[in-house]
């Protein structure tokens with residue numbers, strides 16, 4: 001397997017680096033397109049051995065082939081559906097058999113799970129600032145809808161899916177010789193300031209008091225309120241509520257995990273407003289720009305920050 005790559009030296013010259021001894025393998029979930037695929041490309045370019053995963057075998061094989069055709073022979077494909085425990089177990093077995101350990105895990109797979117009238121959304125001609133500030137919540141009410149089933153699917157992928165994959169791969173991450181890096185791809189929608197309820201903010205923002213039961217309990221309350229049409233009354237986010245809560249809980253889980261495993265670097269990141277299928281290609285940034293934060297966090301050296309939230313490449317408030 002080719003493991004050498006190029007990086008820019010301080011003088012701007014390309015120099016060859018060999019990081020094979022440092023990074024045995026990097027797993028990226030949901031990497032057949034969008035930010036995941038570009039993150040795979042950027043990491044493979046500097047010599048990291050990338051296990052590109054996708055839930056759909058054909059889409060994943062094609063994506064891996066597109067990188068291999070660029071000369072990136074250090075990219076291998078393995079199927080992974082974050083909703084399917086068998087698929088996750090099969091990936092863990094593959095990593096164990098081929099690499100013996102895991103140095104980097106990027107939990108990128110994500111979904112909005114909403115019903116959208118795309119034409120009506122386009123007709124709103126919403127500018128990015130309005131969209132990002134969340135002021136659009138009322139405008140999009142008739143255009144973007146959610147149901148309890150869709151909300152469940154969203155939480156199941158973005159929060160439980162990340163947790164499932166992480167738990168299955170933790171035994172291999174613990175074997176990393178330099179302390180593994182885990183990167184959870186979050187969103188600014190998950191920032192606590194977007195949650196009107198002070199009580200919910202307090203629970204999810206608690207550093208020493210946070211545990212998995214509290215996070216799961218919060219999600220049960222959320223789903224009950226979706227069913228009873230009580231989201232607004234109980235202070236849940238107005239804009240893309242299920243997606244926002246899935247990312248807020250993902251951030252909380254990141255903190256919890258970082259406390260539990262101080263030898264690793266475990267962080268979450270908002271990649272920016274990136275033009276991908278997730279936002280019907282309304283984003284303003286390219287995938288190249290969007291992958292910068294995930295790549296930076298994947299390569300954090302020993303002693304680097306952990307338990308932090310980044311807005312692209314800058315540390316930010318949860």
Ligand SMILES: NC(=O)c1ccc[n+]([C@@H]2O[C@H](COP(=O)([O-])OP(=O)(O)OC[C@H]3O[C@@H](n4cnc5c(N)ncnc54)[C@H](OP(=O)(O)O)[C@@H]3O)[C@@H](O)[C@H]2O)c1
Nearest residue numbers: 030032034035055081082108109110187273274276277278
């Ligand atoms: N784009 C943005 O502006 C933005 C902003 C903030 C955060 N993010 C986050 O960035 C991450 C990547 O999103 P993106 O913008 O690159 O969107 P994208 O192009 O739609 O990519 C999402 C990826 O997740 C995969 N996925 C969905 N459900 C999955 C499952 N059950 N198992 C495995 N993979 C699954 C998709 O696979 P399929 O192709 O099979 O559907 C796809 O590969 C997400 O976590 C998203 O929430 C994006």
